[in-house]
Amino acid sequence: MKFLDAYRINPDFPNRYIPPSSLEKYLQANLSDYTAEIGKSTLGKPIYMTTIGSGPVKVLAWSQMHGNESNSTHAMLDLLETIKQHPLLHSNIFDNITLDFIFMLNPDGSETWERRNALDLDLNRDFLKLETVELPLLKHIALTGNYGFALNLHEQRTIFTTDGVHPATLSFLSPSVSAEREVTTVRRKSMAVISAVYSTLKAELPSGIGRYTDEFYPTSVGDNFSKAGIPTILFEGGYYPNDPLRMVSRKYYAAALYEALHAIAGLKGDESGYESYFEIPENRETHYDVIYRNVRLNTKFDCVLDIAVQYREVYRSGDREISFMPVVAAVGDCNDRKGWKEIDCTGKKFLSSTVYPKVEEEVQFEIL
Numbered sequence: 001m002k003f004l005d006a007y008r009i010n011p012d013f014p015n016r017y018i019p020p021s022s023l024e025k026y027l028q029a030n031l032s033d034y035t036a037e038i039g040k041s042t043l044g045k046p047i048y049m050t051t052i053g054s055g056p057v058k059v060l061a062w063s064q065m066h067g068n069e070s071n072s073t074h075a076m077l078d079l080l081e082t083i084k085q086h087p088l089l090h091s092n093i094f095d096n097i098t099l100d101f102i103f104m105l106n107p108d109g110s111e112t113w114e115r116r117n118a119l120d121l122d123l124n125r126d127f128l129k130l131e132t133v134e135l136p137l138l139k140h141i142a143l144t145g146n147y148g149f150a151l152n153l154h155e156q157r158t159i160f161t162t163d164g165v166h167p168a169t170l171s172f173l174s175p176s177v178s179a180e181r182e183v184t185t186v187r188r189k190s191m192a193v194i195s196a197v198y199s200t201l202k203a204e205l206p207s208g209i210g211r212y213t214d215e216f217y218p219t220s221v222g223d224n225f226s227k228a229g230i231p232t233i234l235f236e237g238g239y240y241p242n243d244p245l246r247m248v249s250r251k252y253y254a255a256a257l258y259e260a261l262h263a264i265a266g267l268k269g270d271e272s273g274y275e276s277y278f279e280i281p282e283n284r285e286t287h288y289d290v291i292y293r294n295v296r297l298n299t300k301f302d303c304v305l306d307i308a309v310q311y312r313e314v315y316r317s318g319d320r321e322i323s324f325m326p327v328v329a330a331v332g333d334c335n336d337r338k339g340w341k342e343i344d345c346t347g348k349k350f351l352s353s354t355v356y357p358k359v360e361e362e363v364q365f366e367i368l
Contacts, residue, residue, distance in 0.1 A: 053094030061151035067109020072153030096265035113315030168210035196263035291339030
């Protein structure tokens with residue numbers, strides 16, 4: 001049975017926003033025998049790790065290092081729900097691997113839907129200085145746990161495509177170990193797993209799977225784990241057309257996680273098939289959410305231009321779900337980009353309290 005055919009959404013988490021308290025209750029109610037608190041966040045919230053499986057290959061994964069990237073947590077929650085209903089899917093992987101999954105590494109940022117932690121620090125750039133309380137927990141576990149693989153789970157913005165046309169709904173990376181980006185044995189092992197995932201899912205997501213840049217980031221987690229000898233795979237869940245809450249993306253993310261674990265269980269560190277990694281198209285930064293074309297401003301001179309808009313995801317305390325705030329991303333000639341939605345404003349009126357729309361500010365205009 002294919003995972004996608006069996007896929008079930010976890011009914012306890014119907015929204016993109018996941019309150020840390022709800023995750024904690026779920027883990028205590030359903031996985032308490034397999035879950036342990038590994039530490040606390042800056043603001044004292046517990047951080048949990050759940051262990052599943054009994055196989056010889058140890059895998060470490062973590063979600064929501066960036067608090068506003070919840071599909072990484074959904075992927076594991078949906079995987080658990082799916083294999084609960086289909087025991088064969090469970091045994092296919094967890095008889096061969098042992099997975100340690102750190103849920104919501106940044107619960108403070110997850111609570112407020114912020115990328116960074118409560119001190120406004122990016123956990124993914126804290127590997128060397130260790131200025132946060134959260135990243136040292138992950139680093140210690142990873143470097144002392146004798147892991148065969150590490151899965152670094154993230155989400156990416158709507159700006160990325162695989163070919164300038166199709167959104168990068170899923171993207172992967174085998175992180176570099178140096179600025180030279182050499183293809184080492186460690187990288188080939190992670191490339192082989194990514195290649196297996198790509199081979200399985202490309203028919204379901206034609207033109208929707210990309211490869212992230214392998215530029216070396218000296219302070220980032222994935223690059224340093226690879227450098228330390230742990231084959232590491234970066235996951236990036238992205239946009240799917242007309243899916244702002246990423247419910248479709250969530251399904252594919254869960255499938256990608258399952259297929260990666262399945263490949264790890266089957267390959268057992270073999271590098272076979274790694275060459276296919278280079279067939280995956282590299283992500284391109286090509287899109288805005290909306291572009292208003294040919295907007296005539298209310299100026300004393302003739303001024304016709306484009307206005308590009310991105311939706312900023314925000315969480316308002318007490319809400320069950322995130323909201324989307326339109327923000328001006330660019331003004332002028334935007335012909336170097338496309339919009340997932342494009343509006344031709346020829347012959348229409350630009351109504352605004354300001355003469356010019358201001359970049360990085362919330363949209364304050366109408367076009368009628």
